[in-house]
Amino acid sequence: MNNQRPLILVSNDDGITAKGISELVKFLRPLGEIVVMAPDTPRSGSACALTVNAPIHYQLLRKDVGVTVYKCSGTPMDCVKLALETVLERTPDLVVGGINHGDNSAVNVHYSGTMGVVIEGCLKGIPSIGFSLCSHEPGADFSAAGPYIRNIVSKVLEKGLPPLTCLNVNFPDTKDLKGIRICEQSKGIWKNEWENFAHRGDCHYYWLTGEFEDTDTDNERNDHWALANGYVAITPTTVDVTAYPLIKELKTWF
Amino acid sequence: MNNQRPLILVSNDDGITAKGISELVKFLRPLGEIVVMAPDTPRSGSACALTVNAPIHYQLLRKDVGVTVYKCSGTPMDCVKLALETVLERTPDLVVGGINHGDNSAVNVHYSGTMGVVIEGCLKGIPSIGFSLCSHEPGADFSAAGPYIRNIVSKVLEKGLPPLTCLNVNFPDTKDLKGIRICEQSKGIWKNEWENFAHRGDCHYYWLTGEFEDTDTDNERNDHWALANGYVAITPTTVDVTAYPLIKELKTWF
Numbered sequence: 102m103n104n105q106r107p108l109i110l111v112s113n114d115d116g117i118t119a120k121g122i123s124e125l126v127k128f129l130r131p132l133g134e135i136v137v138m139a140p141d142t143p144r145s146g147s148a149c150a151l152t153v154n155a156p157i158h159y160q161l162l163r164k165d166v167g168v169t170v171y172k173c174s175g176t177p178m179d180c181v182k183l184a185l186e187t188v189l190e191r192t193p194d195l196v197v198g199g200i201n202h203g204d205n206s207a208v209n210v211h212y213s214g215t216m217g218v219v220i221e222g223c224l225k226g227i228p229s230i231g232f233s234l235c236s237h238e239p240g241a242d243f244s245a246a247g248p249y250i251r252n253i254v255s256k257v258l259e260k261g262l263p264p265l266t267c268l269n270v271n272f273p274d275t276k277d278l279k280g281i282r283i284c285e286q287s288k289g290i291w292k293n294e295w296e297n298f299a300h301r302g303d304c305h306y307y308w309l310t311g312e313f314e315d316t317d318t319d320n321e322r323n324d325h326w327a328l329a330n331g332y333v334a335i336t337p338t339t340v341d342v343t344a345y346p347l348i349k350e351l352k353t354w355f
Numbered sequence: 356m357n358n359q360r361p362l363i364l365v366s367n368d369d370g371i372t373a374k375g376i377s378e379l380v381k382f383l384r385p386l387g388e389i390v391v392m393a394p395d396t397p398r399s400g401s402a403c404a405l406t407v408n409a410p411i412h413y414q415l416l417r418k419d420v421g422v423t424v425y426k427c428s429g430t431p432m433d434c435v436k437l438a439l440e441t442v443l444e445r446t447p448d449l450v451v452g453g454i455n456h457g458d459n460s461a462v463n464v465h466y467s468g469t470m471g472v473v474i475e476g477c478l479k480g481i482p483s484i485g486f487s488l489c490s491h492e493p494g495a496d497f498s499a500a501g502p503y504i505r506n507i508v509s510k511v512l513e514k515g516l517p518p519l520t521c522l523n524v525n526f527p528d529t530k531d532l533k534g535i536r537i538c539e540q541s542k543g544i545w546k547n548e549w550e551n552f553a554h555r556g557d558c559h560y561y562w563l564t565g566e567f568e569d570t571d572t573d574n575e576r577n578d579h580w581a582l583a584n585g586y587v588a589i590t591p592t593t594v595d596v597t598a599y600p601l602i603k604e605l606k607t608w609f
Contacts, residue, residue, distance in 0.1 A: 148403035148432075149465045156552040156562040178402075178466075183561060186549050208478050210596060211403045212432075224462050225544065256608050265542070266598045281609040286597045288519070290479065295440050298410040307437060308410040337598035337605055342464060343540045344520045344591035351591055354510050355535040 106167075107133035107194040107258050110222070112180040113201065114214025116143040117162070117172045121200035124243040125232065126168060128250045129197065132258065134167055136193070138184035140214075141172040145203070146309075147214030149221070150176045159183060177214040181221040194258060196222025199232035200243055200250075206233075206271045206324035206334055207287035207313065216269060216338070223267040223340050228257050230267065235328055236274040245276045249333050253281075269336040271328055279331040286336055287325035288317040360421075361387030361448040361512050364476070366434040367455065368468025370397040371416070371426045375454035378497040379486065380422060382504045383451065386512065388421055390447070392438035394468075395426040399457070400563075401468030403475070404430045413437060431468040435475040448512060450476025453486035454497055454504075460487075460525045460578035460588055461541035461567065470523060470592070477521040477594050482511050484521065489582055490528040499530045503587050507535075523590040527582045536586040541579035542571040 109129055113122045117139040126135055138159065140147075157175035164170075171188060173180045181196060198218030205213040215231045222229030232250055234241055253270060262268070269286075272278070294311035315325050327334035363383055367376045371393040380389055392413065394401075411429035418424075425442060427434045435450060452472030459467040469485045476483030486504055488495055507524060516522070523540075526532070548565035569579045581588035 143408065146405035146407040148401075148405070148471070150402045150404035150430075150468075151400035151466050151563060153400040153563055154397065156560045158555075158558045158560045160558050176404075179563070182545075182548050182563075186547075187551075187559070187561060208594070211474055211478065211594065212405050217402070220465055224465065252609075260608070263598075263601060266601055283602050283605045283609070285599070285602070286595055288595070291436075293440075294436050297441075301412075304412045304414050305441070306410045306412045307441060309405060309407055309433070309436075335605060335609075337601035338596050339598040340462070340465065340596075341540055341542070342592050342594075342596060344517075344593040345539070347517060347520055347591035348537050348539070351537045351589060354514070355506075355537070355589075 108191060109133045109135050109195045109197060110184055110189065110193040111135055111137045111197050112139050112177055112218040113199055114140065114144045114147050114177045115202050116140045119202060120240060121202050121243060125197065125200045128247045129254060130167060132251065132254055136184060136189060137170040138173050138180040138188060140177060140180060141174055144176055144214050146212050147176045147217055148212050149178050149217045152176055152179050177217045178221045181218050185225060193227055196227050196229040200246065201233035202241055203237045204233060204235040204271055205231060205269060206328055207289050210269055210286060210338060219267045220340055223265065228262040230254065230257060230270060232270050234272045234274060245278050246272045265339055265341045267338050269338045271324060271334045273328045273331055275331055277331065278333055282327040282332040282334055284324035284327050284334045284336045285322045287315055287323035289313055289315040362445060363387045363389050363449045363451060364438055364443065364447040365389055365391045365451050366393050366431055366472040367453055368394065368398045368401050368431045369456050370394045373456060374494060375456050375497060379451065379454045382501045383508060384421060386505065386508055390438060390443060391424040392427050392434040392442060394431060394434060395428055398430055398468050400466050401430045401471055402466050403432050403471045406430055406433050431471045432475045435472050439479060447481060449508065450481050450483040454500065455487035456495055457491045458487060458489040458525055459485060459523060460582055461543050464523055464540060464592060473521045474594055477519065482516040484508065484511060484524060486524050488526045488528060499532050500526045519593055519595045521592050523592045525578060525582055525588045527585055529585055531585065532587055533585040536581040536588055538578035538581050538588045538590045539576045540590055541569055541577035543567055543569040
């Protein structure tokens, strides 16, 4: 029998100084031994990016009872890979990303460094969960999420997750949460994504912005609907991206 | 009836000066009007990363009959988003990434900037294909891939692809290609990923490396098997990453 407390690896993409990751550690602390390895600068929009053309480095920031904190010069995915191989003495029971300052539902799952953390944990065969709040405010109020996070994490520690499968959990920005919905990833599209910033000579400068258009409206199964209606959205997410339904058809093409 | 030649947007993650993208343009030129918007520096391992904290810029490099080339300071995904919104006069008929110097089969689909190009095209509703060669050599020989690329692109221009679905095409590094296999994404895991590079004071430096272990061996359906056995591997790939089989089970948890 294993008498050790669960070991939980935590990272994010807003960086080590973000409020969201401190709040997450506070919520998780009663559930296990926590090791944090998070980027030393904000890395929003990192997705599953890796640092391949230069070395990266990490430093121990502090070691308290039950919580050890490192900062790392790499991407969110680098943080997870580096912690798993060089810092942790055993495979963690759980990898957790977040709490992200900003919505990672719908197609945002592809751009999110927080979900990069989760996808890397999942690719390594470890149950993994990402938590995000629909607010970009640095001082956002994460308190309503706390009991939900503890409940979801406890359930995953108890039951595990199937291979190649992780959870993408998003909270609406309200204290009045209506409960949990198990969701599908909303379909939709980002539009008007560039602010014309400046031109210098023949060099054209643009800054990323944009509006998300949900093309899947009134679908009560999707995560965007859940968030818009005050629910916590749990979207089970796979790292096997094979489009199985197309295999048979493609075989007739060649 | 549309008498215009197909418009094909090309990008990559090895950067504008890589041999692979020049070869790709050469192969595609007979099939349509080509616009290239590619990173001005190598961006391997960019995945779906975006530049969110600073403006990016692009410049026209040259405009020949049928081929217009821009370089861009952003990530591969930035390149696609920027070209679609600010450079192209109409929605392209196809987005193509590559030819990547290096294998993007199996779990590498998650780390690949070439597949970032393809995923962004697909998220925008445009048929999209990524091409990669299993060789990291700067002077790699792409010639055997040419006829296959023209065949695959012609088929996709003719038949289209279903919503939320793109193609990840990988070539083994041989002139003796045995034909096309329609594949599933191989399961497997990267191991021994960090080279201990140096330590300065309390700062620990590591450089990314690693060995891929195929945990899915002898599965003739997977892309890793196809490449190891001399076939061109086409893996249909989805951007809807919902893990549908877990939805029912999760509903019993909460």
